[in-house]
Amino acid sequence: MYSIITAISAWAIPIIIVFIPLYASYRKVPAYESFVEGAKDGFQTAVSIIPHLVGMMVAITVFRASGALDLVMDVIKPLLARIGIPGEVFPLAILRPITGAGSLAFTTDLIHQFGPDSMIGRIASTIQGSTDTTLYVITVYFGAVGIRKAGYALKVGLISDAVGFVSAILICYLVFR
Amino acid sequence: MVNLIWLFMIVAGFVVAAVQGRIELVTQAVFDGAKTGVTVCFGLISILVFWLGMMRIAEDAGLLERLSRMLYPIVRFLFPSVPANHPAVGYIMSNMSANILGLGNAATPMGIKAMQELQKLNPYKDAASPAMCTLLALNTSSITLIPTTLIAIRMNAASLNPAEIVGTTLFATAVSTAAAILVDRWYRRKAAPLPPLKG
Numbered sequence A: 001m002y003s004i005i006t007a008i009s010a011w012a013i014p015i016i017i018v019f020i021p022l023y024a025s026y027r028k029v030p031a032y033e034s035f036v037e038g039a040k041d042g043f044q045t046a047v048s049i050i051p052h053l054v055g056m057m058v059a060i061t062v063f064r065a066s067g068a069l070d071l072v073m074d075v076i077k078p079l080l081a082r083i084g085i086p087g088e089v090f091p092l093a094i095l096r097p098i099t100g101a102g103s104l105a106f107t108t109d110l111i112h113q114f115g116p117d118s119m120i121g122r123i124a125s126t127i128q129g130s131t132d133t134t135l136y137v138i139t140v141y142f143g144a145v146g147i148r149k150a151g152y153a154l155k156v157g158l159i160s161d162a163v164g165f166v167s168a169i170l171i172c173y174l175v176f177r
Numbered sequence B: 001m002v003n004l005i006w007l008f009m010i011v012a013g014f015v016v017a018a019v020q021g022r023i024e025l026v027t028q029a030v031f032d033g034a035k036t037g038v039t040v041c042f043g044l045i046s047i048l049v050f051w052l053g054m055m056r057i058a059e060d061a062g063l064l065e066r067l068s069r070m071l072y073p074i075v076r077f078l079f080p081s082v083p084a085n086h087p088a089v090g091y092i093m094s095n096m097s098a099n100i101l102g103l104g105n106a107a108t109p110m111g112i113k114a115m116q117e118l119q120k121l122n123p124y125k126d127a128a129s130p131a132m133c134t135l136l137a138l139n140t141s142s143i144t145l146i147p148t149t150l151i152a153i154r155m156n157a158a159s160l161n162p163a164e165i166v167g168t169t170l171f172a173t174a175v176s177t178a179a180a181i182l183v184d185r186w187y188r189r190k191a192a193p194l195p196p197l198k199g
Helices: A002-026 A031-065 A068-082 A090-098 A100-114 A119-130 A134-145 A153-175 B002-019 B024-060 B063-078 B087-100 B104-121 B130-140 B148-156 B162-190
Strands: none
Touching: A002 A031, A002 B024, A002 B063, A031 A068, A031 A134, A031 B002, A031 B024, A031 B104, A068 A090, A068 B002, A090 A100, A090 A119, A090 A134, A090 A153, A100 A119, A100 B148, A119 A153, A119 B148, A119 B162, A134 A153, A134 B002, A134 B104, A134 B130, A153 B130, A153 B162, B002 B024, B024 B063, B024 B087, B024 B104, B063 B087, B087 B104, B087 B130, B104 B130, B130 B162, B148 B162
């Protein structure tokens, strides 16, 4: 099963980038000219995200480098340990929505510290794999279209992150007991 | 709420650094963070330029339209306000397929393009429309088939079965996506009494 799915992942992009131009030339659409026309938007879109991403990255880096993030986690960890959530994985619940690179580093550290086949290693892997960096996704997607009022999007993202965190822990306890 | 979190992170960082007598950390972090932001955007340029080029070919050749027609029932359920023949449908479908296949790099340009199309339907240009919030909810909790990076990390750490987390990941991601859709619906209904939002 795993090998089938990795094969799909490996083949999907090459097949797409051969199929699209081929189909276009079959429909008598000048593929290269269309490509260049569309590609022009790419640069502008990337540049228009810069202010949003710089603003967000500055805040996140200040929050983490100053030690404020560690402080928040020190306060909450013992509370969660009491209801059976391993304190070691809790920082992930806070890190995951804020920083993809940061949470990946933390997960890697947990895997090496406790072993990949330990309960903590499995839970951390599941959490890291099952959600995306909400704050980054909001910044990039809304930044690209100049949306400043995110509405309830952030709440929805964070609530689903929390649900993902809890269900990752539950399913790991059920499956790997 | 993004405003509040942003302000909180900066102020809390400042206060903690000040109390610890290491205020110089803040200055360093500001420049590091700004640099990361620009670096990430420049990293996006190559991906965006390439995929938006590809997507334009697909659009001109009528492929996106065909994809939209095939998968419209799903979009209709998730995005009731988007008209059937609107280009946004094709991009939304491409974004979702890329996420499900785990093609992270390809998913972002398509998601951005979908947002730009939804923005055309949005009457209030600086506020997110309900459809935009739904697209975001789907992306933050993106269904993952194969967490490739994690399997690689577990292999490096000499796991006996690096891929054993595929099932648990799929479960957790399915639950969080379902939660995202439900919560999104709930907020959308709650927000309904406000001026009639389209899109």
